[in-house]
Amino acid sequence: MQMIFQDLDAALNPKMCIRAILKEAIRVHHNVDGAEVDRKISELLEQVNLKESKLTNYPHELSGGEKRRVGIARALAPGARFLVADEPTSALDVSIQAQVINLLKDLQKNLGLSYLFISHDLRIVELVSHKVVVMYMGKIVEMGLANRIAEAPRHPYTHILWSSLVEKESKEASGTSSGSKSAGWGICDFERPYRGCRFAPQCPVYRRRGRPEICINHSTEPQLQDMGEAHKVACHFPL
Ligand code: SF4
Known part of the structure; x- marks a missing residue:
C-alpha cells in the first residue's frame, strides 16, 4: 500500500533529483543492485509517461502535472497494489487533470490496482469511482x-x-x-x-x-x- 500525496511540493524532497527520489523508493523496499534499479526506474517512467530527461531535474523544475507523475511513480516503485490518492488532481489545469485521471485509470487496468480516491470534485468522483x-x-x-x-x-x-x-x-x-x-x-x-x-x-x-x-x-x-x-x-x- 502506498500514498499519492496532495501537496507534492511538501511530499517530494526539494534537495533530491527525480532519479534519487525514485531510487530511494525502490532501494528501501527491494534489495536490488544498480543496474536493476536503473531498469526499474525506466519501467516506472514508461508507466507514468515521464521523459528520461526529467531524471536530473529537481521537483521545483517540474510542472504540476510532471510532479504528479513523479508522485505516482514513487507510489508504484515498491510494487504497491493499493494506492490512497489524496486529491490527486487538485491545483491542476483541467486538461492536465484529464491526463492524470486517464493515467490512473490505465494503471488500474494494466496493473490491477485498487484506489482509495479522496476528492471534493464530484465530476472526477463520478468518472473514476466504482464505489x-x-x-x-x-x-x-x-x-x-x-x-x-x-x-x-x-x-x-x-x-x-x-x-x-x-x-x-x-x-x-x-x-x-x-x-x-x-x-x-x-x-x-x-x-x-x-x-x-x-x-x-x-x-x-x-x-x-x-x-x-x-x-x-x-x-x-x-x-x-x-x-x-x-x-x-x-x-x-x-x-
Ligand atoms: S436525519 Fe436525515 S432528515 Fe434528519 S436532519 Fe439528518 S439528514 Fe436531515
Missing part, C-alpha cells in the same frame, strides 16, 4: 455503487451535492455559470458539533418535516442503514 463513500463533518452519511449514488442519492446532503453539480454543468453548457449558488451552505463549526444528525442545521428535509426531534436528539443520531444492493444511508428520512 462512493460520502462524508459530512467527519462522518459517513452514505455509501454505495457510484452510479446508484449519482442517479438516486438517498441522503439529503448527497442529493444537494449532486444536484449542484448537475446545475453547474448545465450552466456551464449554456454559458451562464456565475459560481456555485450553494457555496455558503456547507460551512459548519467543527468546534461546536450539533446534537444528533450533524446535517440537521442545513437539511431541507429536516425543515420541511417541521424540525422533528429525532433528527437532533443525541440518543437517536442516525446510523448507517442498509437500503439493499450495497447501498447504505445514515438518515431518519432517506429520500
Whole structure:
C-alpha cells in the first residue's frame, strides 16, 4: 500500500533529483543492485509517461502535472497494489487533470490496482469511482455503487451535492455559470458539533418535516442503514 500525496511540493524532497527520489523508493523496499534499479526506474517512467530527461531535474523544475507523475511513480516503485490518492488532481489545469485521471485509470487496468480516491470534485468522483463513500463533518452519511449514488442519492446532503453539480454543468453548457449558488451552505463549526444528525442545521428535509426531534436528539443520531444492493444511508428520512 502506498500514498499519492496532495501537496507534492511538501511530499517530494526539494534537495533530491527525480532519479534519487525514485531510487530511494525502490532501494528501501527491494534489495536490488544498480543496474536493476536503473531498469526499474525506466519501467516506472514508461508507466507514468515521464521523459528520461526529467531524471536530473529537481521537483521545483517540474510542472504540476510532471510532479504528479513523479508522485505516482514513487507510489508504484515498491510494487504497491493499493494506492490512497489524496486529491490527486487538485491545483491542476483541467486538461492536465484529464491526463492524470486517464493515467490512473490505465494503471488500474494494466496493473490491477485498487484506489482509495479522496476528492471534493464530484465530476472526477463520478468518472473514476466504482464505489462512493460520502462524508459530512467527519462522518459517513452514505455509501454505495457510484452510479446508484449519482442517479438516486438517498441522503439529503448527497442529493444537494449532486444536484449542484448537475446545475453547474448545465450552466456551464449554456454559458451562464456565475459560481456555485450553494457555496455558503456547507460551512459548519467543527468546534461546536450539533446534537444528533450533524446535517440537521442545513437539511431541507429536516425543515420541511417541521424540525422533528429525532433528527437532533443525541440518543437517536442516525446510523448507517442498509437500503439493499450495497447501498447504505445514515438518515431518519432517506429520500
Ligand atoms: S436525519 Fe434528519 S436532519 Fe439528518 S439528514 Fe436525515 S432528515 Fe436531515
